Amino acid sequence: KDLDKLLSLLKSPEKQTGWTEICRKQFCKVMKARPDVISGTILAGVIEKFVSHLSESRSDCYFSTGNYKAMDADVKNESLSSVQQLGVEMTVRYGKYLNLLKEHAENGLCFVLMNCEKFLKQQQRTVESSLCCLQERCAGYDWFASSVFLMMSGDGEKTLTFLQRFSRLLVSAFLWLPRLHLSMHLPITTVESGIHPVYFCSAHHIEMLLKAELPLVFSAFHMSGFAPSQICLQWITQCFWNYMDWSEICHYIAICIFLGPDYQIYMCISVFRHLQQDILKHTEAQDLQVFLKEEALHGFRVSDYLEYMESLEAIYRPMLLKDMRNIRVQNT
Structure with a gap:
């Protein structure tokens, strides 16, 4: 009944101290035990309620946004x-x-x-x-x-x-790329460079963690003359469409929303860990780039790697979140 507990937590208007953390723990529990139940309308409802609660909390809001009235639904x-x-x-x-x-x-x-x-x-x-x-x-x-x-x-x-x-x-900056296009929330020098935070923050840290966590994979990329960040940017920009099953795409979005934007980085490292043998094999065959760009991520399930991602969080979160939080213009 872990899911029921999560749903009742999300429904409760009276949020106890550490409510967000309790929800996160409960979400992880369900994801590890029964990932299949966090799908479809249940998953949609869960992330909808969680985001709704966070967006009403001043401490969780990273960007200020004005009011916006939707235009006519009958658009051409x-x-x-x-x-x-x-x-x-x-x-x-x-x-x-x-x-x-x-x-x-x-x-x-x-x-x-x-x-x-x-x-x-x-x-x-x-x-x-x-x-x-x-x-x-x-x-x-x-x-x-x-x-x-x-x-x-x-x-x-x-x-x-x-x-x-x-x-x-904050997670919207990394999951939803158009969110920061020409954004007044970014320093003018960042905007003028045309380089998105996903490039200089997420991709940079993916390479750094890859070198520390999976040195063989890192070397394979080096030997192939192909940067791991290139394929990661493709995965992230496409929200893993064409690479993962729909249920896994939903779980990727859900873990980043529930557990934090740094999970985008741990996710990519987990995929590389899952593909390690294939990467080494295709480096030898000299077709690594073609393999990574054209093959789906067979057999990869987000829930199978959640514990591994948590172990990465324990080591790297302070540094990664600090960098991710530093992307905007200070004092806005």
């Missing part, structure tokens, strides 16, 4: 870029395959993406730059918002409410 997708339109098609096709979406889900997803763009625009600064990535909208497709849309079974209003609350938390 003409103003989406061709990349976004393609992403919408793929997301809806995948959502229907997973039996998470009904007909006409495209409208709901377009509503979410266009509102997110408008909502985040309110927190952007104007930058004079010749860098292509700083012209207009965030490049690429928003895989995180699409994942949340699927988790919320295609409910656009619910997805948008969740993302607005989520955007107040």
Whole structure:
């Protein structure tokens, strides 16, 4: 009945001292014993309630966000870029395959993406730059918002409410990449460089931990002339789509929300640990880059590596969280 205990904790309006920590412990307990029950609508409800509680707590809010009123739900997708339109098609096709979406889900997803763009625009600064990535909208497709849309079974209003609350938390900087595009929360020098915190913070620490924890894997990358951060950025940017099963993608998002943004780093290290033998084999065959970019992560389950991730947290969290917290303009 560990899940019942977690659900009743999340429902209780009277939060006892250390409520967040108790929820985290309970979440880990369920994830280790019965990861399959934390899925579908139960998982959506759990992260929704947890984020809602955190976003109301001043100590847990890292970013300040203004009020935003959603625009008309009947939006036309003409103003989406061709990349976004393609992403919408793929997301809806995948959502229907997973039996998470009904007909006409495209409208709901377009509503979410266009509102997110408008909502985040309110927190952007104007930058004079010749860098292509700083012209207009965030490049690429928003895989995180699409994942949340699927988790919320295609409910656009619910997805948008969740993302607005989520955007107040530090973890949003690392899970939801468009969140910090041209952001006024970042120092102007960081914005002008066009380099996202996921690059200079998460990817940097992944390489550092890899060298300390899995020296053979680190050497294999060195011999292949290919940086581990390259593949990690692809995993993170795509929210592990095309690499992991849907249930594992949901668990990746859930552990980062419940346990902290540094779990994004431990997650990547766990994947490398899982792939160690394959990485060594493909280094010898001289096709490591092709293997990592094109093969799915067969047999990888987040719950199997949760204890390992906790052991990494015990050693590295003070340093990692300190760096992650230092990304914004001080005094905002």
